[in-house]
Amino acid sequence: MALPGTIKNPQNLCNSLKPICKHLLFARNISNIPSDESTVANDLISIFTKQPFSPENPELQSLAGMLNTGVVETALKGFRSWKAAHKFFIWASNQWAFRHNVYTYNAMASVLSRARQNAPLRALTAEVVNSRCSMSPGALGFLVRCLGSVGMVDEANALFDEVRKKGLCVHNDYSYNCLLEAVSRSGRVDLVEMRLKEMRDQGWEYDKYTLTPVLKVYCNAGRFDKALDAFNEIFDRGWADAHVLSVLVLSFCKWGEVDKAFELVETMEDRDVRLNEKTFCVLIHGFVKESRVDKALQLFHKMQQSGFVPDVSLYDVLIGGLCMNKEHEKALCLYSEMKNLKVKPDIGVISKLISSFSEGGEGELTRLLEEIYDDIGVEDKVLVYNSFLNSLVNTGSIGKACQLLSAMMGIGLDEDVEINKFFRDKEMVAPNANSFTTVINGLLKANKLDLALSLFVEMAQFGCKQELQLYNNIIDGLCNSNRLEESYKLLRQMEESGFEPTQFSHNCIFGCLCRKKDVSGAIDMIKKMRVYGHEPWIKHSTLLVKELCKNGKTLEACKFLADMVQEGFRPDIIAYSACLDGLVKNGEIDAAFKLFQDISALGFCPDVLAHNIMIKGLCKAQRIAEARHLFNEMETKGLVPSVITYNLLIDGFCKNGQIDEAMLYLSSMFGKEKEPNVITYTTLINGLCNAGRPDDAILLWDKMVEKKCDPSRVAFMAFIHGLCKCGRPNSALVHFHEMEKRKMEPDSFVYVALVSAFLADLNFVSAYEILKEMVDKEKLPDPHDKNYTIVRVAVSKLSENAQTSSSITSLIRQGSLPTILYSDNRDDITSFRIKLESFHTPGLADAGCAAVALLYFLRQSFFGTVRRPVRILCQEICSGGSKVELKMGRQQLE
DNA sequence: TTAGGGTTAG
Structure with a gap:
């Protein structure tokens, strides 16, 4: 079917295959196309591109008669849109006198693969097989590569076998190489190895283009050793080139083996195999990203030695890397080198230098600016000023930032400010919106809200547009300062300026209302948010619930949550838990229980934490049996009680005089590998002492220490207090000293307990010593404290005792016992x-x-x-x- | 350039 003069199987020209590259080549050179073919093709392209398209177009009908594979192939390559090309391809298929050949199929396949249109490409592949069109190994290879380039490995693999089975193509080494190339992208090692063996079995020799995909597949599959073997084989056969080297080096980098990659580059360099320019660039970027600027710089120099001229983007990444590593001077050197080599620095490079030097303070920044200022184009000067403002803001010099901004606005410079000396001789640049935004945000961060507000107004007067984010930031600032009315006003202004408030804007105000415990305001805001489709942040709702409960307004808290549900926002279990806790703390255990059940009805499954709160409440109300029941229920609900759950229940038993029951739960914790913590032990030690079982308490203390559970300050205090109550002041004193050794400060009640216990033991001297220490450490109880009376009595007793009376008198003389007296x-x-x-x-x-x-x-x-x-x-x-x-x-x- | 909010011991 091919016209005279048309190259029949152009792909064969590629059989020596220059590196199999992503770009799929058409060998039909445009100059070889007869001019009448070219005219027909152009006419067809024009008809299929024009809208509206009509198949009835008489011109089209006359062109149909002139169709041949050459015309179709040329036309397909001429379309800009894959859709139009495909429409033409289908139209051509339907012309009775025309039949596609492998070259028109391949032309269409190429268009589809470049447009990444896998579905029509899959259909086309099936059509090629069904049409039984014969093809050379080169033509098959071309189609296989089209499929491979869009990841259609299975289709390529199946096509390869089918055309052989149907006798449409006789494979050769080239077609195998193409298939290996297609499969190698997928990382399917088994498939590559299978095809490789098949190729050898059929007597085909391997070449560079056989082994390169093998190397690639091992690299893609992360098979380090195999990849190295493949590379060595390529190298030994003298086939190593820039492409092969790049494949392995890039993989090393991907595996994080930066040093190995570098070694490989050096070794290969000795053998005259060098990286190509693109690989140099990719590696330099990669090394900088991995914070290996040293290696990146070495590569950069190698690249220059190889005769490549780095462009501004490479300087940008290297200078950025050096700045990140705080190697400011090296960055500046590279900048000079770049200028000497006539590579024009762009604002990206300049910004990096400025922000880096600004970390070294204003002096450093000024030094830099003196060096680079003239390189900056007029249109970019404001960016320099903005970088400067930014650095001032970031280093906390918000005042200087304001001064510089004023100068930019033409208000004048302060003579005393060192940083401004640099700008004094320069022609001032008018600020843009970013200049204002930077300073206003800085002022907001520094809590200078009023200054930020006035600058916000000036900004508009200066003709700079206030952006949405800035509005939001100011609303946030106002709300954080509880200036609710002003934030409402700004919200209105924002809307009038054409900005729709965001979820953030509304939530700033909602949060403020919650902090103020303004329930009706909060509900109104929720209603407004619903209109906008914004979700009220639950942290604010939770805060409101907590605040209400703290003030005893549990009913209002419950109602607020119910109103939220009414408005279509279902609070989460955390907000409900806060409410449960509020009720429990307020002693409203029955109301808490009802809410606990209602939560489930709303579709929540109360979690372990919510159960903990309920168990705490029940224990507090001395409804210990119900608490235990709830604990047991947790397991049937599939909830695993936490250490806190156990601790709460254990505490409940202790406080209810059921110390043995509490100890059983401790054993059960060990059985369930739920490690007790210091709170578990403290609770039980306290419980045992209260039950008058100091020896068991001591045993448990020792067990806690043995289990490497470090006693806390509270644990020590509870233990000492407990031992004293049990009449064991000497044991208590040992732990009291241990506590002091650990630099833990006991509270007043611990001293009081020791003094009382020693007095009860008639050990006046020890009692006095503790009292003296209590006085010296200013741990005397407050007059309103119940322990105050105990101390008074103790002092009185000590003053009546012959061993201690004079010491007490002297304490009084020193004025150390004031309120007692x-x-x-x-x-x-x-x-x-x-x-x-x-x-x-x-x-x-x-x-x-x-x-x-x-x-x-x-x-x-x-x-x-x-x-x-x-x-x-x-x-x-x-x-x-x-x-x-x-x-x-x-x-x-x- | 927009999380973190609910539970335990003296």
Whole structure:
């Protein structure tokens, strides 16, 4: 069917196959096409491209008679759109006097594969086989490569066998090579190995183009050793070239073996095999991405030595890498080199340098600018200023950023600001929207909301457009400062400017309303959000629920959640859990239980955490049997109780006087490999002590230590307190010292427990020592604390004991026991005098002590009510002969 | 250039 002069099987020309490349070649040279064929083809293209297309077009009908495979092949190559080409191809198929040959099929296949149209390509392949058109190995190879290039490996493989089976093609080494090339892309090692064996069995020799796909398939499949074997074979046979080297080097990089890749490049270089330009570029990018700028630079120099001239994008990536590594000077050197080589730096390179040098402070940045400023085109100058503003903002110099921006706006420069010296001789550049945005965002971050707002207004006056994101950021700033009205106003302004609020804008305001506990406002906002299809963020709803519950408004919290459901937003289990917890904390266990059941009705399955809250509530309400029931139910629901679940239940049993039951749950934890934590042990140790079983508590403490569970401060305090309660102050003291050794500070009640326990044991000296330590460490309880009375009694006892009374007196003299001394609010002088005497201050003769006592007395909040008695006291002190203290007393008094 | 929110011991 081919016309005279048409090359019958052009693909054969490729049989020596230059590297099988992605670009599929057509061997039909345009100059070989007879001019009348070319005219017909062009006319056809024009008709099929014009809209509307009509098959009835009389011109088309006359051209139909002139169809031949040459015309069709030429026309197919001339279409710009694959769709039009395909339409023409189908039309041609339907012309009674025309029949496609392998070259028209291949022309269509090429168009479809380039357009990545797999479905019509698959149909075309089937048609080729069905039409029984014969083909040379080269033509088959071409079609196979079309299929391979779009990943249709199975189709290529099947086609290969079918054409052989139907006798349409006799394979040769070239057709095998094409098939291997197609399969190698897929990483299907088995298939490649099978075809390779088949090829050898049929007596075909391997060549470079056989082994290169083999190398590729091993690389793609990550088969490191096999890939190396293939490469070595290629190398030994003297076939290694830039392409083969690139395949392996790029794979090394993909596997993260950057150093190996580099070694390979060096070894091959010694043997005169060098990378091609593209591979150099890919590798340099890859090395920088892997933070191996050193290797990237070495490659870069090799690339230059190989005679390639790097373009601006390579300088950009290298300078970027150096900047990232904080190698500012090297980056600047590369920049100079680039300029010397007449490669024009672009704003990307310049921005990288600026942001890198800005980390070194303003001095460094100025030094850089002096070097590069003249290289920057007028239109890019504002970008430099913006980079500068950005760096000032990022380094916290927001004030300087504002000054520079003012200068840009023509408001003037501050003489004292060092950074501005550079800009002083320069012609100022007017700011753009980005300049304002940078500074406003910086001001917002620095909590200078009012400045940000005024700049936002000025920005518009300056003719710069306020973008949506900036509106959002300012609304966010206002909401974070609880300036709700202004944020509403800005939201309206934003809408008037033609911006539709985003989910973020609405949620800023919703969050603010929730923080303010404004339930109706929050619901109104939810309604508005529903109109826009925005989802209220659950963190805000949860916060509102928590805040309401904290203030005892559990009913409102429940209603809020119900209203949300009403508005079509179903809160999640977390918001409900917060509400459950609020109810439980408020003692509303029945309401909590009802909500717990309602949650399930809403389609949630309460999780472990929600169960924990309920178990806590039930235990708190002493409904321990129900708590245990809920615990058992968890397992039937497929929930695995957490350590916290166990801890809560164990605590419930302890508090309910069922310590043995609690211990059973501890055993069950070990059985279920649920490791108890320090809270489990602390709860039980506390429970055992409360049950009067200090020896068991000690055993459990030892077990905890043995299990490498580190006791916490709370654990120590509970244990010491418990031992004291059980009358074991000496054991308690050992742990008290251990606690101090670990730099853990005990709370006041621990000291009190020890003092009381030692006193009960009649060990006055030890009791005094602990009391003294409590005083020295300022751990005396607050007068409103119930322990306060205990200390008072203790002091009283110690002051009456011969071993400790003088030490107590001296503590009083030092003024270390202030509030103890004046522990009641009686304002009569008699009561005061009695107190003094009770601490072995003989009458008022020891005026020094009395005066000190007086000063502390004055510090008490009931000063106003004791003015008269104090005045009398002062006189008495005076008659006792202590004038200094008296003066002080008077100063305080008057 | 837009998460993290709910539960345990003295």
